Amino acid sequence: MKPDWLNDPVKLPDQTCASLASARQGQLTKPAGSLGRLEELAIRLSALQGAEYPSIEKIHITVFAADHGVAAAGVSAFPQEVTVQMVANFSAGGAAISVLAKHNEAHLEVVDVGTLREPGDLPGVISQRAGAGTANLQVEDAMRVEQLTIALNAGRAAVLRAKERGADLFIGGDMGIGNTTPAAALGCVLLNADPGQLAGPGTGLDSEGVAHKAKVLREALSRYDNLNNQPLEALRCLGGFEIAALVGAYISCAQLGIPALVDGYITTAAALVAVREQPEIRDWLLFSHQSAEPGHQAMLKSLDANPLLSLGMRLGEGSGAAVAIPLLKAACELHNNMATFADAGVTES
Numbered sequence: 001m002k003p004d005w006l007n008d009p010v011k012l013p014d015q016t017c018a019s020l021a022s023a024r025q026g027q028l029t030k031p032a033g034s035l036g037r038l039e040e041l042a043i044r045l046s047a048l049q050g051a052e053y054p055s056i057e058k059i060h061i062t063v064f065a066a067d068h069g070v071a072a073a074g075v076s077a078f079p080q081e082v083t084v085q086m087v088a089n090f091s092a093g094g095a096a097i098s099v100l101a102k103h104n105e106a107h108l109e110v111v112d113v114g115t116l117r118e119p120g121d122l123p124g125v126i127s128q129r130a131g132a133g134t135a136n137l138q139v140e141d142a143m144r145v146e147q148l149t150i151a152l153n154a155g156r157a158a159v160l161r162a163k164e165r166g167a168d169l170f171i172g173g174d175m176g177i178g179n180t181t182p183a184a185a186l187g188c189v190l191l192n193a194d195p196g197q198l199a200g201p202g203t204g205l206d207s208e209g210v211a212h213k214a215k216v217l218r219e220a221l222s223r224y225d226n227l228n229n230q231p232l233e234a235l236r237c238l239g240g241f242e243i244a245a246l247v248g249a250y251i252s253c254a255q256l257g258i259p260a261l262v263d264g265y266i267t268t269a270a271a272l273v274a275v276r277e278q279p280e281i282r283d284w285l286l287f288s289h290q291s292a293e294p295g296h297q298a299m300l301k302s303l304d305a306n307p308l309l310s311l312g313m314r315l316g317e318g319s320g321a322a323v324a325i326p327l328l329k330a331a332c333e334l335h336n337n338m339a340t341f342a343d344a345g346v347t348e349s
């Protein structure tokens, strides 16, 4: 039922490299701690990459796209066909993540995990489909076990491609009209939170729309008991194919030793499921930004995550993570290239 790789061991961050990197930070020509979180970032990347001198050069971005049966319940400000239209836009290079990937010289691929798209090839789009959209979680389980397995495997396959390309950072993005609803549903179950706390505007619902979304969520949640300690079953009943693919991707990153930079609300819901399923993977997740979606804060808090940026973004696609790439690069450049007190002949305190 569960893919067998799911229980593979998680790689341990390299503490020797972390100690060497930490010692080096103490020798660079700056007051101790003066580069703030950039210092922590460099040390963490050293530990995760098993290198005293970390690098962010080969970035692999996978956007997972899928449709959601719950869109029929009127939970989004946009019509469902936008998911398929945006897949074409990713392929043509016109989406925000297309621009940001190019700007950061990152490799970008799109995986259709189950949109309503007609069969047919699109450049840069890989099909690994678990179905044509999930079932409507307001009234029934979102997916069957076999569909969950296909979606988890799609996430793993993306990380295996990243590994093959020698990626030093993985970014997962999401595209799916309606997907803030399954993300909120998973948050409610795993945080024991009320839909009123986690339902938000998504693509732009007004307050009436948000209240309706909370009602849809309450109806969905009322069908289940005890999902709180069954993260994968919660994912099957209340998730989405792209969210499941992201869960598979984050767990695989930790097993295969690639740091993952988490994006916004939907990707954080996937991270929460992944961490509840395998707590040791938490070390491998870096958090890029605080989404404008209000429920994001509660999920971040539960993951003890303090994202790097807060720009009021709420786009998804991995765009917030892509915007944070230059910070990770800056942390590595400073760590690797600054002079030490001894080299520069500068007096230490």
Ligand SMILES: O=C(O)c1ccc[n+]([C@@H]2O[C@H](COP(=O)([O-])O)[C@@H](O)[C@H]2O)c1
Binding pocket: 075, 076, 077, 078, 174, 175, 176, 177, 178, 179, 180, 181, 201, 202, 203, 204, 263, 264, 265, 266, 267, 291, 292, 293, 313, 314, 315, 316, 317
């Ligand atoms: O990642 C976020 O923080 C985020 C917050 C709100 C909306 N989105 C994107 O908007 C879509 C989902 O919004 P909605 O209103 O249709 O549920 C989906 O394609 C997401 O990528 C993404």
Ligand SMILES: Cc1cc2nc[nH]c2cc1C
Binding pocket: 078, 082, 086, 174, 175, 176, 203, 315, 316, 317
């Ligand atoms: C246009 C559009 C682009 C998106 N990208 C991610 N989610 C999206 C939702 C909409 C509506």
